Amino acid sequence: MDNRTVSTFSTALISTAGEPEAVTYMSGIGNGSSNLSDFKNYSGFYPKEFQYPPLDISGLVRIPLYILIFILAVLGNTLVIxxxxxxxxxxxxxxVFLLNLSISDLLLxxxxxxxxxxxMLxxxxxxxxxxxxxxxxLQAVSVSVSCFTLVAISLERYFAICRPLESRKWQTLSHSYKTIAVCxxxxxxxxxxxxxxxxxxWLPHGNAQCREIWDSLALHKAYTLFLDIILLVLPVIVMSLSYGKIAHTLSRGLKMEKQEMEIIDGLNGTNNTGSFGRGSLRDGFGRTIAPSEDTEMGRASKTSKRRFDYHRGIRQSNSEKSRAxxxxxxxxxFVIVLEFFLFWTPVFVIQxxxxxxxxxAVKNVSPVLLSIFFLLSYVSSCCNPITYCFMNKKFRQGFISVFRCCWYVKAAKGRSDLPSYACHYSSSRTAISQISAYEKVNESDEM
Structure with a gap:
């Protein structure tokens, strides 16, 4: 173990030894390198290094939070899958990308x-x-897959919304499967x-530790920077640019739709007035006489006006829904980029x-603050289903179909006359009637 760097943080950004706060006990080491023969040379270091920190009040608070986040992450991602x-x-x-994201979050x-x-217990x-x-x-793999999937989603959304004609040729399920395989x-x-x-x-007192021990400090630094670039810097840049361009495109589309509605309303209003003029009559003195509602021409004019008002109302309603x-x-x-930045940046920076x-780092980062940062990284695994799925109407309808299927299965246990295909039929009917496939145009409106 000579000249090997002991990493108290997981380079995969997750601590499994139950001791993220153990970094506070590393102050006896000057440059992060040590060997067993040097341990006793540091006052107070030897007994603390080979003991787990006591389970204090803050630890008792963290454990229920871990359990709560674990339950939410498992239930949320399982429901999405x-x-x-x-x-x-x-x-x-x-x-398909969202499914892969849920799988990686569930593994995490x-x-x-x-x-x-x-x-910890x-x-x-x-x-x-x-x-x-x-x-x-597997922790490192799941974190990396989640990050790469988020980037893939941002790029897919960018091409689908900002360059729909160019991307229509290659945006297929087979291509998405290949992208996921690469991730x-x-x-x-x-x-x-x-x-x-x-x-x-194994530690002297019979306990055991699971941690990274690097042979070279330079290698450890290089790998840490590599992870910072591929899992934080580049993803944040790509996601910010992609979603920024998407927001700009959608905002510009809203303005264009509003202008088009104003132009169409103006033209229809002019045509309606003009048609009224052409449908009018003149008396013997050359005066214009409006057609009577009792005449055939008057009834046709009134019907035309009603039809115009009806279609105008539909257009306005659809336009308002589209803008909303x-x-x-x-x-x-905006929430997507903010969540990723808030949940992962602190852990990357501290590492x-x-x-x-x-x-x-040891002097300025308290165990409580470090635990909060790790909890934030865990929270990301249960927030993604909420952000990507529960905020989407189509997914909510899909969840309803899942629960409806479960109800049919439960009812089938007490009713022999219920066909075995009832659950499948109910789910398929709900999916067909309530959940249309994400076509490119619809995807630009509702993710």
């Missing part, structure tokens, strides 16, 4: 939170060396160093700070 799998009409390009919750909560990593490496590796491949590839440098070690939907999209896009300047 079931909805998209059950409703074939919803299997569109955008929804399953492979991260329990292995943070349990060691037991003050010991009890799962052994194989699980130690596997969990840390997973890159995530597995970029996370290999996590598996290599994750170590399981596009405004919701703009607000949603990078600790890697390059450990002493100041």
């Amino acid at each position: 079931v909805t998209l799998i059950q409703n074939k009409r919803m299997r569109t390009v955008t929804n 919750a399953v492979f991260c939170m329990p292995f943070t909560i349990i060691p 037991l003050q010991n990593f009890i799962f052994g060396p194989t699980i130690c490496v596997m969990i840390r590796y 997973w491949f890159l995530a597995f590839l970029f996370s290999v160093p996590i598996a290599i440098f994750t170590k399981f070690r 939907a596009k405004k919701r999209v703009i607000r949603m896009l 990078t700070w600790k890697t390059f300047d450990e002493n100041n």
Whole structure:
């Protein structure tokens, strides 16, 4: 273990040893490198390094929060996955990416939170060396897949809304499956160093730790910067530019629609007045006489006016709905970028700070603040279903079809006359009648 850098933060941004606050006990190390023979040279370092921090009041508060976030993430993402799998009409390009995002978020919750909560409670990593490496590796993969999927969604939305004619040729389900495969491949590839440098070690008092131990501080710094670039800097830039352009395009479209409605209303008003003039009569003195409602011409004129008012009302109603939907999209896009930035930036910044300047990071970052930052990163896994799905009308209708299907299954247990295909028929009928497929035009209105 000579000259190996001990990383107290997971480079995958998640701590599974149940000790994110352990960084506060690393102040005895000057540059982050140490060996076992040097441990006793630091006053107070040896006993604290080989003990888990006590489970104080803040720890007792964090544990229920971890459990709550875990439950919300599992339930929310599972519901999204079931909805998209059950409703074939919803299997569109955008929804396939959302399905992949929910799968990665579910993996993040399953492979991260329990292995943070349990060691925190037991003050010991009890799962052994194989699980130690596997969990840390899968955590890094799930975080990377979530990030890459968010970027893919932003690019898909940009081409669908801003360049619909160019993207129509290649925006297919097969292309989305290939993109998702690339996301997973890159995530597995970029996370290999996590598996290599994750170590399981026994401590003198019988407890165990699961953490990263790097052979070279320079290598650790290089990998940390690499993750910062591909998982934070580039995604934020791409998402900001894509959604900024989308917001600009939708905003410009709203103005153009408003102008077109004003022009059409003006032309129709002029034509209506003109038709009234052409349908009028003149008396013997050359005076214009309006057609009587009792005459055939008068009744035709009145019917024409009613038809015009009816279609005008429909156009105004559709235009208002379209503008409202596009405004919701703009607000949603802003929330997407804001969530990603708020949830992940603090953890990336602290990890990078600790890697390059450990002493100041240890002095200025309290265990409570560090725990809050990690909790924020966990919250992202349960917020994505809300932001992308629960705010969308089509998904809400899909959720209703899922619960309706469950009701049919429950009823079938007590009724032998209920056909076995009732659940499938109900779900399909609901999906067809209430959930139209996301065509390119509709996608631009409601994500």
